[in-house]
Amino acid sequence: MKYFMAVLGAAFLLAIIIELILPLRFYGYVKKYCQQYGVKKSTALAVIWTESKFDVDAVSSAGACGLMQIMPSTAEWLCAELNIEYDKAHLFDAEYNIRLGVYYLSYLQKSFKGDYVIAAYNAGEGNVRLWLESGGEIRFAETENYVKKVKLLSRLYAVRVGKD
Numbered sequence: 033m034k035y036f037m038a039v040l041g042a043a044f045l046l047a048i049i050i051e052l053i054l055p056l057r058f059y060g061y062v063k064k065y066c067q068q069y070g071v072k073k074s075t076a077l078a079v080i081w082t083e084s085k086f087d088v089d090a091v092s093s094a095g096a097c098g099l100m101q102i103m104p105s106t107a108e109w110l111c112a113e114l115n116i117e118y119d120k121a122h123l124f125d126a127e128y129n130i131r132l133g134v135y136y137l138s139y140l141q142k143s144f145k146g147d148y149v150i151a152a153y154n155a156g157e158g159n160v161r162l163w164l165e166s167g168g169e170i171r172f173a174e175t176e177n178y179v180k181k182v183k184l185l186s187r188l189y190a191v192r193v194g195k196d
Contacts, residue, residue, distance in 0.1 A: 050192070054189060055086050056193070058086070058099065058127075059073075059193070061127045061130040061131070062080070062130055065130055065131050068134075069134050069135050069137070069138035071137045071141065072190075072196040073189070073196050074186045074187070074190040075137065075182070075186050075196075076130070077189040078181075078183075078185035078189055079133065079153060079182055080099050080100055080130070081185050084098065084099050084100070087099070088124055088126050097129070098124050098133075099129045099130060099133065100129050100130060100132070100133025100134075102133055102136070106136065110135055110136055111132070114132075114135060137149065140153060140157070144157075144160060148160050148163075148164065150178065151163075151170050151175050151178075154175045155170075159171070159172070
């Protein structure tokens with residue numbers, strides 16, 4: 033019994049550590065919109081972790097808002113594409129923000145392949161198009177690091193939530 037309790041305690045501790053390192057907050061919304069828009073759940077979770085560390089109230093110095101750090105101007109365009117109402121305050125609503133962010137990832141997947149999808153999410157489509165026209169090298173160190181981080185987290189989340 034003592035051994036069983038020790039194993040149970042260790043398993044519980046491990047579960048807490050995994051949740052702290054790779055949280056699954058808002059997973060229901062992630063799953064719903066990833067299925068709807070054809071985006072890997074592991075990628076969306078990795079973007080959320082990298083952008084805001086799951087903080088619904090996050091605001092960047094550039095003015096990007098919410099979990100997936102969406103710029104208000106991009107959100108306004110995405111809402112027009114989705115035929116839904118735009119309200120900047122809604123960017124701090126988890127479901128609304130995830131819906132827009134995942135839809136944007138699906139949009140970028142139609143224009144770019146591989147690492148360039150994630151690079152475009154971070155640096156913008158225009159920059160990625162310029163990089164592709166001039167040899168394909170990502171020109172911003174911040175974006176290069178962002179892509180590496182999202183790819184690593186995506187692999188870890190794929191283990192946690194299963195293959196997409």
